[in-house]
Amino acid sequence: MIELKGIEKHYRRGAEDVRALRGVDLSVDKKELLAITGPSGAGKTTLLHILGCLDQPTHGEVIIDGVDASRMPEAEVVKLRRDKIGFVFQQFYLIPGLSVYDNIALPLLFSKKPATPEKITHLAQMVGLEHRLDHVPSQLSGGEMQRTAIARGLVNEPEILLADEPTGNLDSENSEKIFGILRSLRNNGLTIIMITHNPELAARADRTVHIKDGLVHKEE
Amino acid sequence: MNGYLKLAVKNLLRHRIRSSLTMLGIAASVGVLFSVLSFNSGFNKGLAAELERTGLHFMVVPSGCAHEVAALVLHGAVIPKFLDTGVMGHLQETSGIAMATPILVAQQPNPEKERIDLIYGVDMEVLSAIKPSWEIEGKIPTQDNEILLGHEVAKHEGLKPGDVFTETADGTSLVIAGIVGLTGSQDDAFVYLPIQTAQRILERPGAATAIGVKVTDPERMSEITDELTSAVPGIQIVTMGEVMNSISNLAASARALSLAIVLIAVLISAVGVMNSILMSVFERSQEIGMMRAVGASRRDVFRIILEETTILSLTGGVFGIAMATLGSKLIEAFVRSVMPFVPTGSLISFDPFLALGSMLFIMVIGLFAGFYPACKASKINPVEAIKG
Numbered sequence: 001m002i003e004l005k006g007i008e009k010h011y012r013r014g015a016e017d018v019r020a021l022r023g024v025d026l027s028v029d030k031k032e033l034l035a036i037t038g039p040s041g042a043g044k045t046t047l048l049h050i051l052g053c054l055d056q057p058t059h060g061e062v063i064i065d066g067v068d069a070s071r072m073p074e075a076e077v078v079k080l081r082r083d084k085i086g087f088v089f090q091q092f093y094l095i096p097g098l099s100v101y102d103n104i105a106l107p108l109l110f111s112k113k114p115a116t117p118e119k120i121t122h123l124a125q126m127v128g129l130e131h132r133l134d135h136v137p138s139q140l141s142g143g144e145m146q147r148t149a150i151a152r153g154l155v156n157e158p159e160i161l162l163a164d165e166p167t168g169n170l171d172s173e174n175s176e177k178i179f180g181i182l183r184s185l186r187n188n189g190l191t192i193i194m195i196t197h198n199p200e201l202a203a204r205a206d207r208t209v210h211i212k213d214g215l216v217h218k219e220e
Numbered sequence: 221m222n223g224y225l226k227l228a229v230k231n232l233l234r235h236r237i238r239s240s241l242t243m244l245g246i247a248a249s250v251g252v253l254f255s256v257l258s259f260n261s262g263f264n265k266g267l268a269a270e271l272e273r274t275g276l277h278f279m280v281v282p283s284g285c286a287h288e289v290a291a292l293v294l295h296g297a298v299i300p301k302f303l304d305t306g307v308m309g310h311l312q313e314t315s316g317i318a319m320a321t322p323i324l325v326a327q328q329p330n331p332e333k334e335r336i337d338l339i340y341g342v343d344m345e346v347l348s349a350i351k352p353s354w355e356i357e358g359k360i361p362t363q364d365n366e367i368l369l370g371h372e373v374a375k376h377e378g379l380k381p382g383d384v385f386t387e388t389a390d391g392t393s394l395v396i397a398g399i400v401g402l403t404g405s406q407d408d409a410f411v412y413l414p415i416q417t418a419q420r421i422l423e424r425p426g427a428a429t430a431i432g433v434k435v436t437d438p439e440r441m442s443e444i445t446d447e448l449t450s451a452v453p454g455i456q457i458v459t460m461g462e463v464m465n466s467i468s469n470l471a472a473s474a475r476a477l478s479l480a481i482v483l484i485a486v487l488i489s490a491v492g493v494m495n496s497i498l499m500s501v502f503e504r505s506q507e508i509g510m511m512r513a514v515g516a517s518r519r520d521v522f523r524i525i526l527e528e529t530t531i532l533s534l535t536g537g538v539f540g541i542a543m544a545t546l547g548s549k550l551i552e553a554f555v556r557s558v559m560p561f562v563p564t565g566s567l568i569s570f571d572p573f574l575a576l577g578s579m580l581f582i583m584v585i586g587l588f589a590g591f592y593p594a595c596k597a598s599k600i601n602p603v604e605a606i607k608g
Contacts, residue, residue, distance in 0.1 A: 045607070054513055055603045075517070082515035089606065093510035097230035109223035110515040156515060 007060035022214035035205035086153030090165035123151040143174030228527035245489040246536025251544035262567040276432040322428030341418020358398030366397035368412035490589040497593040509605025518598040525594035533586025
């Protein structure tokens with residue numbers, strides 16, 4: 001489904017030349033739950049952004065469903081992100097003034113698809129938030145905010161869900177809930193790539209890729 | 221409400237005070253803009269109506285400045301010149317003149333009361349036609365020894381209808397028939413009395429500062445004025461159209477200045493909008509990064525930000541126009557206190573075309589102000605933004 005070939009990412013930080021990724025080769029199968037682990041600064045998030053077509057590699061190819069996304073014009077990349085990829089972030093990034101319902105529906109605004117109450121309610125039920133649809137983010141717990149973000153990531157019915165430390169800001173109980181949701185999504189056919197610092201969760205993924213110094217150090 | 225609009229409204233509501241202050245800045249500048257434009261239209265209409273009410277077609281005055289005549293006709297400015305007594309005779313002999321009414325305006329020292337009275341002698345019937353908006357306590361003088369007092373004079377002297385104002389040199393007591401209600405203009409400082417009485421007090425029988433003339437056939441007016449100018453030396457004829465132009469030109473200078481100030485205020489409010497939206501864009505850069513990640517294009521982000529400025533401009537515009545309309549009486553009172561030659565009646569009235577024009581103008585300014593922040597937002601790199 002996704003294949004990374006010789007991915008390198010270089011950028012400048014002040015006077016320093018940073019080589020965040022130094023030639024990553026990686027393939028991810030459909031319906032796979034892949035955990036990416038590694039120390040801070042290893043290049044995990046950069047890799048996730050490249051996988052999600054948010055960032056372009058300096059060298060290498062990002063092949064999604066047989067098409068090299070690293071050479072696509074921006075308009076096509078935006079369309080690809082809308083149609084195939086969902087994002088979940090550690091900090092949730094919910095919009096404070098919007099209700100849970102509207103936060104979940106937000107990506108539909110950009111994909112110009114109708115936000116039907118049935119669809120939003122179904123997603124809210126899937127993440128256990130059907131009773132919180134009218135609440136705003138400030139009225140939610142961390143776990144609830146992350147579940148809202150997961151529902152938002154799913155609203156465009158993507159094939160791939162990319163999650164950057166989705167349990168990083170949560171306690172163990174909520175981390176377990178979030179992982180349970182991701183696991184059940186994977187069982188329903190979604191491809192999930194998740195960065196995590198939690199070795200227990202990583203161990204329960206289908207596969208774990210350990211990144212170190214911009215390279216795939218180890219696969220388990 | 222469409223999704224973009226809803227998002228823009230919610231974003232603005234997140235910083236209610238900031239948004240309200242920015243909106244108030246726009247409201248103030250639009251309100252003043254609308255008032256100045258409305259005043260422009262109301263002033264000309266009011267002036268035309270006021271000149272129409274006089275029922276006069278032209279004024280005969282001593283050669284001099286037409287502005288002085290304008291001042292005299294509307295507000296009784298004192299001109300230290302008099303027409304020859306023979307002028308009235310010429311006018312009466314000229315064919316095509318339906319009515320000629322002399323007006324005598326002068327300063328009259330009153331040593332007994334240690335003051336200078338401003339005398340305005342006119343046919344009392346003409347006066348009531350010229351000043352229909354006056355509220356008079358008492359009545360218009362009907363006798364030769366009756367007078368009408370301006371509000372300030374009456375207040376200063378503590379006089380009321382029925383009191384004796386003063387005694388003339390020939391021993392006649394001038395009795396107050398009525399007192400004019402406060403007008404807020406120069407009218408408040410005058411003593412109005414029948415023309416013959418004024419001529420007698422000033423010891424200038426038959427004299428006039430100006431003569432208002434009504435012709436039988438307005439189409440023959442230029443023929444009549446040409447005839448008079450050539451037959452009577454030392455006079456100048458000023459038609460009501462010229463009076464209107466003179467006053468309008470004076471007012472136009474004031475208007476041009478105020479319009480320039482208003483435009484500066486509009487620009488300042490536009491900079492305020494730009495600053496406010498720019499701040500909010502910087503504060504929300506992570507959110508914007510998230511939106512890009514979940515499928516928003518640069519254009520989507522641009523549109524959201526531009527809708528925010530549109531909402532601010534629109535609400536500010538509506539609020540400003542509403543406030544200007546509701547506060548028009550206060551603005552009018554202020555204008556009357558600082559501007560000479562302001563016609564009576566309503567100067568600022570709600571004109572839907574002017575309101576629409578002001579709204580469109582501020583919308584365009586708002587869009588310009590929003591353009592830069594919207595561009596800036598649309599160029600935010602999602603990766604950098606999400607990293608914070």
